[in-house]
Amino acid sequence: xxxQHIYPEILLPGENKCxxxxxxxxxxxxxxxxxxxxxxxxxxxxxxxxxxxxxxSTHMPDLSTxxxxxxxxxxxxIKILKTELTEYCEPNYQATIPIYSNDFIFDTNRGFWxxxxxxxxxxxxxxxxxxxxxxxxxxxxxxxxxxxxxxxxVRWYITGLNDNWHNLEVRGNNWWRKLAHSARIFIKGFGITxxxxxxxxxxxxxxxxxxINH
Numbered sequence: 778x779x780x781q782h783i784y785p786e787i788l789l790p791g792e793n794k795c796x797x798x799x800x801x802x803x804x805x806x807x808x809x810x811x812x813x814x815x816x817x818x819x820x821x822x823x824x825x826x827x828x829x830x831x832x833x834s835t836h837m838p839d840l841s842t843x844x845x846x847x848x849x850x851x852x853x854x855i856k857i858l859k860t861e862l863t864e865y866c867e868p869n870y871q872a873t874i875p876i877y878s879n880d881f882i883f884d885t886n887r888g889f890w891x892x893x894x895x896x897x898x899x900x901x902x903x904x905x906x907x908x909x910x911x912x913x914x915x916x917x918x919x920x921x922x923x924x925x926x927x928x929x930x931v932r933w934y935i936t937g938l939n940d941n942w943h944n945l946e947v948r949g950n951n952w953w954r955k956l957a958h959s960a961r962i963f964i965k966g967f968g969i970t971x972x973x974x975x976x977x978x979x980x981x982x983x984x985x986x987x988x989i990n991h
Contacts, residue, residue, distance in 0.1 A: 780879035784855075787847055789800070790870040790926040797844070797919040799982035802895030805973050806842035809853035812886035816970050823965040824890055828901060837960040839943035840931040844919075845891060848927040848980040856884040862924040868983070872923055881924075888970075896967045897931070902959045906952035912936050914989055915963075925982075933960065 796852055810816060810828040845853070849940035859880050866872075875881045894917050903912040920930040923964040933942040933956075942956070962975055 782817045782883075784798050784875040784877070784881060784924075786874060787850065788855075788872070788925050789872040790866060790868050790923070791872060792869055793982060794868040794921075794926055795985040796868055796921075797983050800918060801898065802820075803893075803976045804978075805891045805893050805976075807845040807848065807850070807853065807889055807891050808840070808842045808929070810888040810890060812884055812888075814888060816890060824968040824970075826961065829961055829964055829968070830890065832957075836946075837957040838933060839966075840926055840964070842931060843925060843987060844927045844929050844978075845973070846927075846975050848925070850889055850972065852890040854883045854885055854887055856887075857881050857924055858972060863922050866923045868919075868921045868922060868926060869909050869985075870921070872928070875924055888967050890965065890970050892968050892971055893973070898961070900963070902933070902956070902963045904952065904955035904959045906955055908939075911956055912954055912966075913942060913960070916941070923977040924962050931964075932939040950991065985987050 809831075814827045815825050816828045817823065819976045830840065836939075840970070850905055857875070857880065859875075862875060862880060863949070897915050898917045900915050901912055905911070913935045916934055918930045918932055920928055922928045932941070935942055935956075938945065
């Protein structure tokens with residue numbers, strides 16, 4: 778896949794890299810799906826539950842994706858073996874290059890799908906629990922990891938609790954499951970499997986050595 782099984786350095790955080798500072802609306806996120814999972818439903822044409830991630834109550838509060846562009850479809854085949862490499866970090870973290878078979882391997886059976894940021898960022902979902910409406914707003918955050926500078930999180934701000942969903946330790950509650958169901962349906966409505974046209978990513982969008990305002 779990659780020359781001599783060398784990890785792509787362009788994926789790593791590093792010197793002068795910073796949190797993405799350009800408008801995100803025209804960009805797409807890409808997420809890999811588990812090996813050999815069916816991506817779309819034959820009837821609805823929407824993403825399947827398994828393609829998004831199950832159980833939904835685990836994945837939906839903080840859905841891991843990557844910014845499509847420099848991070849490409851072939852990169853979804855990289856399977857990280859050491860969980861410490863998936864930990865969040867500062868964008869200028871001085872990463873060491875992962876080693877094939879020790880830190881990562883390739884899984885060519887993985888699939889992938891896309892979602893356009895402008896279609897979901899800031900949009901509201903809701904569910905009803907015990908007569909009360911719980912609403913949450915989608916937030917797209919650049920959350921670099923030690924092995925992937927282009928890692929982005931799809932998160933949700935719950936207005937009634939004044940906090941982000943992934944920060945709350947209430948997993949297993951009925952409203953949590955209901956909101957996860959609503960979030961998954963929402964993502965299904967915008968997720969696509971056809972590769973979109975790439976939007977060029979200028980270096981000043983993520984490099985602090987020459988930033989300009991956008």
